[in-house]
Amino acid sequence: MRRAACSIQAGSSETGSDMSESVRFRFNVDGSNFTTAGQASVQVKKNLRELGIPADAIRRVSIAMYEGEINMVIHAHGGEAEVIVFEDRIEIILSDRGPGIPNIELAMKEGYSTAPDNIRSLGFGAGMGLPNMKRYTDDMKIETELGKGTTITMTVRF
Amino acid sequence: MTVKELAEHEGFEPVCLPEPERVIEGGYCGDLLSWVMGRAKTAQAWVTIMSNVNIAAVATLCDVAVIVLSENVSPDAGVRETAEARGINIIKTPMPTFEAAALISTLI
Ligand SMILES: Nc1ncnc2c1ncn2[C@@H]1O[C@H](COP(=O)(O)OP(=O)(O)O)[C@@H](O)[C@H]1O
Ligand SMILES: [Mg+2]
Numbered sequence: 529m530r531r532a533a534c535s536i537q538a539g540s541s542e543t544g545s546d547m548s549e550s551v552r553f554r555f556n557v558d559g560s561n562f563t564t565a566g567q568a569s570v571q572v573k574k575n576l577r578e579l580g581i582p583a584d585a586i587r588r589v590s591i592a593m594y595e596g597e598i599n600m601v602i603h604a605h606g607g608e609a610e611v612i613v614f615e616d617r618i619e620i621i622l623s624d625r626g627p628g629i630p631n632i633e634l635a636m637k638e639g640y641s642t643a644p645d646n647i648r649s650l651g652f653g654a655g656m657g658l659p660n661m662k663r664y665t666d667d668m669k670i671e672t673e674l675g676k677g678t679t680i681t682m683t684v685r686f
Numbered sequence: 687m688t689v690k691e692l693a694e695h696e697g698f699e700p701v702c703l704p705e706p707e708r709v710i711e712g713g714y715c716g717d718l719l720s721w722v723m724g725r726a727k728t729a730q731a732w733v734t735i736m737s738n739v740n741i742a743a744v745a746t747l748c749d750v751a752v753i754v755l756s757e758n759v760s761p762d763a764g765v766r767e768t769a770e771a772r773g774i775n776i777i778k779t780p781m782p783t784f785e786a787a788a789l790i791s792t793l794i
Binding site for chain 2: 656
């Protein structure tokens with residue numbers, strides 16, 4: 529079984545114009561195990577606390593990342609999560625090789641969900657995930673290709 | 687009131703209390719995890735009938751003071767251990783969610 533593995537890396541940011549130091553966290557999100565779903569988000573919350581990030585920003589990152597992580601488990605057989613901490617913002621990049629999202633506008637609607645009944649009985653599949661991710665972040669970009677996968681990039685400023 | 691005090695109050699029963707001295711400041715009721723995730727706040731008592739292990743992750747991320755399982759719901763296997771390890775308090779009660787929340791609201 530593939531466990532949520534985390535690697536932490538410190539280095540300078542990749543964007544040429546922004547030379548501020550950054551810290552990165554990387555995780556594999558196991559798509560076959562519901563009981564460990566959310567592990568990466570829980571670990572990120574802990575790491576951000578240790579870095580002294582403001583509580584409100586941690587809360588917003590936690591909510592957005594948890595929803596994205598759960599989506600990768602429910603809808604895309606798992607994937608990868610990367611969190612980059614800058615001086616003034618946090619970037620969350622979630623990428624999977626799942627089925628892709630056929631209609632982003634529809635998927636973004638509150639209450640829209642394709643989750644099956646067994647997932648709903650666990651308390652997921654309320655169709656609030658993507659709307660929550662948008663609401664709690666300052667910026668969200670969805671790149672998706674049918675049959676190839678989805679990458680969601682979110683930014684939380686503080 | 688602290689979580690320990692609530693657990694000792696008539697009608698409530700502790701499941702696990704790794705952080706018994708946490709203070710309860712308000713509450714939130716809900717079973718849809720995404721809904722709770724986006725709305726429950728730090729230090730609240732979260733009243734729910736959801737018993738699977740994912741409640742531990744949601745409680746951690748929302749930083750609630752305690753999960754209150756209503757309607758005599760027991761946590762699924764392994765939930766207590768996960769909660770214990772993560773410092774998540776869990777209390778159970780036979781009361782329905784409405785009654786549990788109403789009582790908690792008068793106690794805190
Ligand atoms: N990573 C993903 N890969 C494929 N489809 C996705 C992904 N994330 C979301 N979706 C689609 O968008 C819908 C809405 O997502 P969301 O708002 O999180 O609701 P829910 O997860 O409760 O169904 C999902 O039901 C699913 O059809
Ligand atoms: Mg979702």
